[in-house]
Every structure is written in structure tokens, then in C-alpha cells.
Amino acid sequence: MRAVILGCGKLGSRLAEKLSAAGHQIVIMDRDREALKQLGPKFKGETLAGSAFIEANIERIFEVQVDVFIAVTDKDNVNILFAQWIRNKFKVPRVIARIHDPILAGSYRELGLETVCPTNMALEAIQSMLKV
């Protein structure tokens, strides 16, 4: 599988490492060069840093078939914008966006985005721990 990940924070960097270790082809990008330092030495994929650099290279990245695009920056709205942009422009079959706000996550799921809502997941986890 070839996957492109936007956002190299705690989630993005770990996801990139795991998928890379499992033999997948990964491109990870972050507007902050420092963020890419979170990637461990085992990561074998490609990295892109800086907004302008990402913008200039985006066509090249998506020239080769991308199976999934995953937007996991810390900003909900950035993830929403990129997920829809990439889906429309490059016809990527799957796009996944992390959205912290449960209302936004629900709304965009209805619009056809695959969304992950950490708030809802934590809510369910805590409820089940408390068995309520």
C-alpha cells in the first residue's frame, strides 16, 4: 500500500513508523521541519517539510497512485480542508481525517469523509472502564 500522511505529531509519526515497518510505502509531511525529528531511525519512507515545499511537491507525490491519504495534524480544520482537497483533486480512493470535535466529525462523516474522533473514542473507553 502507498500512503501519504499529513502531520507528524505523536499520532502521525507513530503511524508512519508502524506502516513503514509493515512494508508499506509512506510519504509523511509536516509544515514544521522540527516535527519530522520525531520519526525513528526505522522509518524508511519519504519526508516533506514546510508549507511552501509541500505545496510545490504535492503534484509529484500524487503522480504515483496513492491508496490512502491520512490527515492527522493537530488542527481539525486543516485536516478537513486537506482531506477534501486531496480527495477531489487527486481522486485518492480513501481519505481519513482526524477530527477532535465530535459535531464536526459527525457532519463530515455524513459528507463522505472517513473520520476518526479521538474525543468520542476516549469517551467510549472511559465509559466502558467505568462500566456505565
Next chain:
Amino acid sequence: MYIIIVGAGKVGYHLTKLLLAQGHEVMLIEKDKNKFAAMMDELGDSIIYGDGSTMETLTEAGANRADAIVAVTGHDEDNLVICQLSRMMFFRPRTIARINNPINEETFWSLGIDATVSATKLINAIIQEQVKAHDMLIPLLTMRGGDVEIVQTYISAASQVVNKKIKDLVLPKGTLFISIFRGEEVLIPKGDTVLLEDDQVIVLVRKVHEGVLRQILIPPGGDRKQA
């Protein structure tokens, strides 16, 4: 009209004052507490504090009865979510978004935002105009997913339309002259209106016909005379 404006930067602030002065009901939303506090005395009931890209704030601002929602923050991603959320959740207000990075324009159009305004593109067009004098159409506003544009241009002496009546021009289908600025005057064009040199014209045109309109209004090679 009831208009909600999100983002109290320079654009949002002045737009609010302008619309209030014209007698509209306006609500400005700002998520920076300091900016909000600085404007609260002046704008009173017309400004609220909150994140305009959330349901809570939009609901509090009365988005359900808004005729239009205008997103003019400095962040394209916020402007997109504000407009999309408004369209999904409320009674279909008209949505207008400011675009800061021209690369996002296509996305906004494809996602059903009613109209977009790009200062970057506008200023670029004006610079081009200064450089190349009268040989281009300046896009002012884009509507209907990029299908329809309102453009502005000057009529130069060399243009084939000088001294002609609008009704005698062979214009592409759906083209409409909206107004003519002539010296201090603002004219509402009719079929009998004669176009003169140095008229500044505002025209509504379908994007696909823009090239044809340019050929009609602007002389080949542009107006090369020095100002």
C-alpha cells in the same frame, strides 16, 4: 438582511461597519479575546466572542436566521469549515469565503461555497493591470462554483467597442453589463448606452466565455500606450 461575519481582522471589521452603516443587521464573530475586547465598546451588540467554525458559536450568533455568512479569517481552513458547516446545519444561508492562498480556490468551488473572494488574486490582477495597462479583465468575484465571474476592465481608445451601443455588440450568452463608471458618474447600462473611451465597466460573464469577452472589449495586443 442579517449577515454574520466571521473574523474581526481588518476585512471583517471594516465590512461590519460598512454593512451596519447601510442599515443591515450584522454579527461579527471573533475568537481572539483581545481583539474582541478592543472592539466591544464600538460594536456593542454586533460582536460576539467565540470560534466561528463551531456549531455552538454559529448557533449563538443566530446562524439559523442569517441571510448570509461571510468567512473572512486569515485561515483558509477555518473559512472553509465555517461555510460548509453553515450550509449543512442551518437554513442554507448564502456563504461567502475569503481565500488567502489561491491554491485553495478550486477546492472551495468544488465544495459548494456560493462565492469566493481572493485578495491575493485581486491584488495580483491589479499589479498586472498597472504593468500591462488596459489589456486585461480583473476578476472581482467568483460565483456558482467558478462558473460565473464578475470582472472589471477599462475601455481603451483602440477598443472596437468605443462609441458603440451595448445592444449592437455581439456578446456571449449570459453576459451582462452591470455598471459603468464614467468620470464621477455611475451608470446603469441599458441597450442604448454608448461605451466611451476610459469607461470602467463591470461585467458579469460565464467563465467559459471570458476569452471571447476579452477579445470583444480589449484590442489585440492590449493598449500599449504609455500612461
